[in-house]
Amino acid sequence: MLRQELQQIIDQKTKPLGALGQLEAIALQVGLVQNTSKPTISKPHIVVFAADHGIATTGLVNPYPQAVTAQMVLNFLGGGAAINVFCRQHHIGLSIVDAGVACQWEEPLLQDTRLLQHKIAAGTANYLEGPAMTAEQCATALHKGREVVQQLSAAGCNTIGFGEMGIGNTSSAALIMSSLLQLPVSECVGRGTGADDAQLRTKISTLETVSRLHQIEALHQKPLELLQVIGGFEIAMMTGAYLEACAQGLVMVVDGFITTAALLLARAIVPAVVNNCIFAHCSGEQGHQKMLEALGAKPLLHLDMRLGEGTGAALAIPLVQSAVLFVHEMASFASAGVSEKQ
Ligand SMILES: Cc1cc2ncn([C@H]3O[C@H](COP(=O)(O)O)[C@@H](O)[C@H]3O)c2cc1C
Ligand SMILES: O=C(O)c1cccnc1
Numbered sequence: 001m002l003r004q005e006l007q008q009i010i011d012q013k014t015k016p017l018g019a020l021g022q023l024e025a026i027a028l029q030v031g032l033v034q035n036t037s038k039p040t041i042s043k044p045h046i047v048v049f050a051a052d053h054g055i056a057t058t059g060l061v062n063p064y065p066q067a068v069t070a071q072m073v074l075n076f077l078g079g080g081a082a083i084n085v086f087c088r089q090h091h092i093g094l095s096i097v098d099a100g101v102a103c104q105w106e107e108p109l110l111q112d113t114r115l116l117q118h119k120i121a122a123g124t125a126n127y128l129e130g131p132a133m134t135a136e137q138c139a140t141a142l143h144k145g146r147e148v149v150q151q152l153s154a155a156g157c158n159t160i161g162f163g164e165m166g167i168g169n170t171s172s173a174a175l176i177m178s179s180l181l182q183l184p185v186s187e188c189v190g191r192g193t194g195a196d197d198a199q200l201r202t203k204i205s206t207l208e209t210v211s212r213l214h215q216i217e218a219l220h221q222k223p224l225e226l227l228q229v230i231g232g233f234e235i236a237m238m239t240g241a242y243l244e245a246c247a248q249g250l251v252m253v254v255d256g257f258i259t260t261a262a263l264l265l266a267r268a269i270v271p272a273v274v275n276n277c278i279f280a281h282c283s284g285e286q287g288h289q290k291m292l293e294a295l296g297a298k299p300l301l302h303l304d305m306r307l308g309e310g311t312g313a314a315l316a317i318p319l320v321q322s323a324v325l326f327v328h329e330m331a332s333f334a335s336a337g338v339s340e341k342q
Contacts, residue, residue: 097148
């Protein structure tokens with residue numbers, strides 16, 4: 001049995017039993033995902049999906065203006081965002097996807113292959129007024145997310161993390177969490193990019209209205225409908241991306257609040273998707289810890305980060321690499337002539 005074989009390899013390394021803690025669990029998990037006693041991390045990659053949210057034009061749920069989404073996409077392409085810094089530091093590949101940013105790019109950006117152009121529409125519709133997207137838009141977004149992962153997998157990437165950029169998307173994530181975990185909206189909504197007390201009260205009451213309007217409580221076994229009525233294009237593409245990464249046998253490193261909400265959707269569609277997931281960190285966004293508990297996840301890092309973009313995943317990928325490297329490179333008690341426990 002592979003599990004026993006891997007455990008034995010780990011236990012025979014020159015260290016007290018279990019002394020590499022969570023790294024040992026990760027080594028075992030990566031071996032099982034890759035179905036080998038010699039796990040490897042090759043071409044680790046982060047994909048940032050960017051899209052706008054109709055609700056963000058109201059200013060009821062987001063401290064920053066909608067225009068920041070497009071501005072941050074330009075910042076990603078210019079190499080100046082946090083995710084750029086961490087990916088450069090750790091030699092992680094980075095792709096930026098326009099899933100539905102509310103702007104018209106001009107030349108030469110339209111020809112710039114570093115921005116994957118999968119714009120479904122210029123932002124979702126405002127879900128205070130109706131469904132965020134049509135069923136067709138939702139299906140197309142899921143499919144595009146799958147395609148992005150297929151291409152990376154075909155190019156030799158076996159470890160992937162997802163990030164997002166979309167002003168207002170902590171609201172979609174909170175509604176997804178509320179429905180799928182059957183929790184009151186108020187327990188799922190956090191301050192996002194920094195709502196003050198008054199803004200937080202408005203955000204909660206607005207999202208409670210949305211929850212009633214679309215009866216999201218009743219959609220907990222209908223993840224696609226839920227995604228369609230209150231989701232975002234970046235969240236839909238991430239959901240498809242998780243499903244494809246699972247189908248391709250990739251290791252997935254899960255980032256923060258919004259990316260975990262997309263994973264909750266993917267899990268509602270294919271429960272086994274979580275077997276391939278390593279949880280990078282516990283975000284400072286209220287609600288993330290409860291999401292992680294619901295998934296039975298033990299995040300690697302606790303840094304009070306609440307940024308998104310895949311930043312937590314980028315910081316955790318080196319730890320996953322360390323876990324795999326010790327399996328390959330550490331001596332065993334026998335090979336190094338070290339005495340075992342009496
Ligand atoms: C400059 C800036 C850079 C960011 N990078 C990620 N986010 C994060 O904040 C947004 C969600 O928060 P909310 O729901 O409160 O709008 C997302 O775009 C997320 O990725 C950013 C937000 C800002 C302002
Ligand atoms: O945890 C996250 O991913 C997060 C939290 C707040 C704002 N944006 C992202």
